[in-house]
Amino acid sequence: MKITILGNNSAIPAHGRNPSAQIAEIKDFLLLIDCGEGTQMQMIKYGIKRSKIRYILISHLHGDHYFGLIGLINSFGLLGRTDPLHIYCPELLPGIIQAQLDASSAQLPYELHFHIIADTGERRVLVDDAVCRISCFPVDHRIATHGFVITEKAKARKLDLEACRRYEIPQYFYKRLQAGEDYEQKDGTIVKNEWVTLPGLEDKVYAYCADTRHTLSFVEDVAAADLIYHESTYLEADADLAILRYHSTAAQAAAFAEAAGVKRLLLGHYSSRYKEIEAFEAEAKRRFPNTVASFEGMEIRV
Amino acid sequence: MKITILGNNSAIPAHGRNPSAQIAEIKDFLLLIDCGEGTQMQMIKYGIKRSKIRYILISHLHGDHYFGLIGLINSFGLLGRTDPLHIYCPELLPGIIQAQLDASSAQLPYELHFHIIADTGERRVLVDDAVCRISCFPVDHRIATHGFVITEKAKARKLDLEACRRYEIPQYFYKRLQAGEDYEQKDGTIVKNEWVTLPGLEDKVYAYCADTRHTLSFVEDVAAADLIYHESTYLEADADLAILRYHSTAAQAAAFAEAAGVKRLLLGHYSSRYKEIEAFEAEAKRRFPNTVASFEGMEIRV
Numbered sequence: 001m002k003i004t005i006l007g008n009n010s011a012i013p014a015h016g017r018n019p020s021a022q023i024a025e026i027k028d029f030l031l032l033i034d035c036g037e038g039t040q041m042q043m044i045k046y047g048i049k050r051s052k053i054r055y056i057l058i059s060h061l062h063g064d065h066y067f068g069l070i071g072l073i074n075s076f077g078l079l080g081r082t083d084p085l086h087i088y089c090p091e092l093l094p095g096i097i098q099a100q101l102d103a104s105s106a107q108l109p110y111e112l113h114f115h116i117i118a119d120t121g122e123r124r125v126l127v128d129d130a131v132c133r134i135s136c137f138p139v140d141h142r143i144a145t146h147g148f149v150i151t152e153k154a155k156a157r158k159l160d161l162e163a164c165r166r167y168e169i170p171q172y173f174y175k176r177l178q179a180g181e182d183y184e185q186k187d188g189t190i191v192k193n194e195w196v197t198l199p200g201l202e203d204k205v206y207a208y209c210a211d212t213r214h215t216l217s218f219v220e221d222v223a224a225a226d227l228i229y230h231e232s233t234y235l236e237a238d239a240d241l242a243i244l245r246y247h248s249t250a251a252q253a254a255a256f257a258e259a260a261g262v263k264r265l266l267l268g269h270y271s272s273r274y275k276e277i278e279a280f281e282a283e284a285k286r287r288f289p290n291t292v293a294s295f296e297g298m299e300i301r302v
Numbered sequence: 303m304k305i306t307i308l309g310n311n312s313a314i315p316a317h318g319r320n321p322s323a324q325i326a327e328i329k330d331f332l333l334l335i336d337c338g339e340g341t342q343m344q345m346i347k348y349g350i351k352r353s354k355i356r357y358i359l360i361s362h363l364h365g366d367h368y369f370g371l372i373g374l375i376n377s378f379g380l381l382g383r384t385d386p387l388h389i390y391c392p393e394l395l396p397g398i399i400q401a402q403l404d405a406s407s408a409q410l411p412y413e414l415h416f417h418i419i420a421d422t423g424e425r426r427v428l429v430d431d432a433v434c435r436i437s438c439f440p441v442d443h444r445i446a447t448h449g450f451v452i453t454e455k456a457k458a459r460k461l462d463l464e465a466c467r468r469y470e471i472p473q474y475f476y477k478r479l480q481a482g483e484d485y486e487q488k489d490g491t492i493v494k495n496e497w498v499t500l501p502g503l504e505d506k507v508y509a510y511c512a513d514t515r516h517t518l519s520f521v522e523d524v525a526a527a528d529l530i531y532h533e534s535t536y537l538e539a540d541a542d543l544a545i546l547r548y549h550s551t552a553a554q555a556a557a558f559a560e561a562a563g564v565k566r567l568l569l570g571h572y573s574s575r576y577k578e579i580e581a582f583e584a585e586a587k588r589r590f591p592n593t594v595a596s597f598e599g600m601e602i603r604v
Contacts, residue, residue: 067372067373068339070365071339078313092405096402102394103445
C-alpha cells in the first residue's frame with residue numbers, strides 16, 4: 001500500500017499548503033481519503049490516475065475536508081467515467097452534492113453510491129473485498145467525525161509445488177491450501193498446511209485518524225497499524241488552542257501513537273499560523289521517534 | 303479599472319489552467335466575477351487582497367463558475383472578516399451555500415447578502431454607487447446565465463479654482479459644480495459649468511459576457527464597453543461542438559465584438575481539448591484585430 005499526500009493544511013489554504021486529501025494505492029485501484037478544495041488539481045500535479053479511484057472516504061463536513069468533492073464528481077462525469085464510485089460519508093453530504101448536480105442539470109454517466117456513516121458515531125466494517133478491508137471509528141471533534149482503518153490483505157500463502165506433488169494433493173485443492181487449510185488424504189492422514197505452503201506477505205494496515213482532540217478512545221481501533229496519520233494542527237506551545245478547537249498537538253499525536261503501540265506516525269493538518277513545519281516532527285520525535293511529518297506530494301509505503 | 307485573470311479554462315481544470323474567475327479592481331475595492339474551484343488559492347498566488355472584495359457576481363451554476371465560492375466564504379469567516387459581502391447570483395445558489403455552512407455549524411462573523419438574478423433572464427442595474435455601476439444581461443447558454451457590465455464612473459469634473467473665485471461662487475456649491483451643474487448668480491446671471499471646471503476622466507466600461515452561444519442578442523448591452531471578455535471555448539474548426547454545447551468559437555467572439563462596436567476583445571474559457579491557446583488570438587484577430595487572449599495571472603487595464 002502506498003499513501004500520497006495531496007494536502008495537509010488545516011482550515012484555510014496557506015503557505016502553498018492545500019487542505020486535506022490523501023490517496024491510498026492498493027493493488028490496481030485507488031482510495032481517496034478526504035477531498036479539500038483543489039484536490040482534483042493536486043491529483044493532476046502529482047500524477048494520480050483519477051479514473052482508478054474506487055472508494056472515497058469523507059471523515060467529516062468541515063469544508064477543508066470535502067469542498068473539492070463536488071468538483072471531482074463533476075469532472076468524472078465530464079471525463080466520461082463509467083465505473084461506479086462509492087463514497088462513505090456523513091449524513092448531510094449526499095444532499096449537498098445532489099443539490100449542486102441538480103443546479104447544473106448534470107447527468108452523471110456513472111453510478112454514484114453514497115454510504116452513510118451515522119453522525120452518532122459508528123465502529124464498523126465499510127468495505128471487505130478480496131484485497132482490502134476498510135472500517136471506521138469515531139474520534140473526538142467539534143462535529144461528527146470518523147477515522148478509517150485501511151487494511152491491504154496479505155497475499156495468499158505460496159504453494160510449495162514440489163511438496164504438493166509429493167503429498168499427492170489434487171490441483172483443485174490448491175486454492176484452499178493458499179487460504180491456509182490442511183489437506184486430508186484418502187486414508188485419513190492429515191497433511192499440515194505448512195508442509196506444502198510458504199508464508200505469503202503480511203497484512204498492511206494504515207489508519208487515518210482524521211481531525212480529533214487528544215483522546216485514547218480509539219487506540220484499540222488502530223493498534224494493528226503499520227502507519228497512522230494523526231493530525232497535529234498545533235505545537236505544544238499552543239496546546240490551549242488545540243483543546244479549544246478540538247484539535248491535537250504534535251506531542252499529543254506522539255503520545256497517542258505510543259499508547260496505541262503502532263509502528264510509525266505520520267503528522268499533518270498543520271495550522272496556517274505556522275509558516276514552517278519542521279518543529280512538528282522534532283516535537284513528536286521526543287516522545288515517539290518513528291515519526292515523520294507529511295509534506296505535499298510525499299509518497300510513503302506502508 | 304484593472305482586470306486580473308485568475309482562471310480561464312472551461313469545464314475541468316487542465317494543462318495548468320484553472321476554471322473561471324476574474325478580479326476587477328475599482329478604486330479601493332475589488333469585485334470578483336465567477337469563482338471556480340481553487341479561486342482562493344489563485345488569489346494567494348497572484349497577490350489579490352481577499353479582504354477588499356466587496357461584490358461577487360456569479361454568472362451561472364455550472365461548477366467551473368462557482369465551486370470555489372463556498373471555500374472563499376468559509377475562509378473569509380476563518381480570517382475574521384467583518385465587512386458585509388454581497389453576492390449577485392442565480393436562484394439556487396443561496397440554498398447550496400447555506401446547506402454547507404449548516405453542515406459545519408459555521409457562524410460567519412460578517413453579513414452575507416445574496417441578491418437573486420432571476421433564471422427567467424434579467425436586464426437591470428444591480429449596483430449603483432458613487433464609484434461604480436454594475437448591471438446584468440441574459441446570454442444564451444444551456445442553463446440560465448447572465449453577463450455583467452461594470453462601469454467605473456468618471457471622476458467628477460475638476461474645479462478651476464481661480465475661475466471659481468473670479469465668478470464669486472461660494473464653496474458650498476463646489477460639489478455641484480463637480481457634478482456638472484451651472485451656477486446662478488444673485489443677479490440671475492448664469493455661470494456656465496465649463497467656465498469654471500475642467501473635464502474629469504471618462505467612464506471606463508468592462509463587460510463580461512459569461513458562457514454563451516454566438517448571438518447578437520446582447521450587443522446593445524455591451525456597446526459602450528472599452529473591453530469585453532467574450533468566451534472562446536472552441537476554435538472555428540470545432541464550430542459544431544460550440545453549437546452543440548452552447549459555447550462560442552474565437553471567430554464568433556470576434557464577430558460579436560465587431561457587431562457591438564467595442565474597443566477591445568479579451569478571449570478565454572478555453573476547452574481542455576486545446577493544450578496550446580495561441581491559435582485563439584490569431585483566429586479572432588483576422589476579424590477583430592484589437593483582440594488579446596487571456597492567460598492566468600494577466601492584468602489588463604480598462
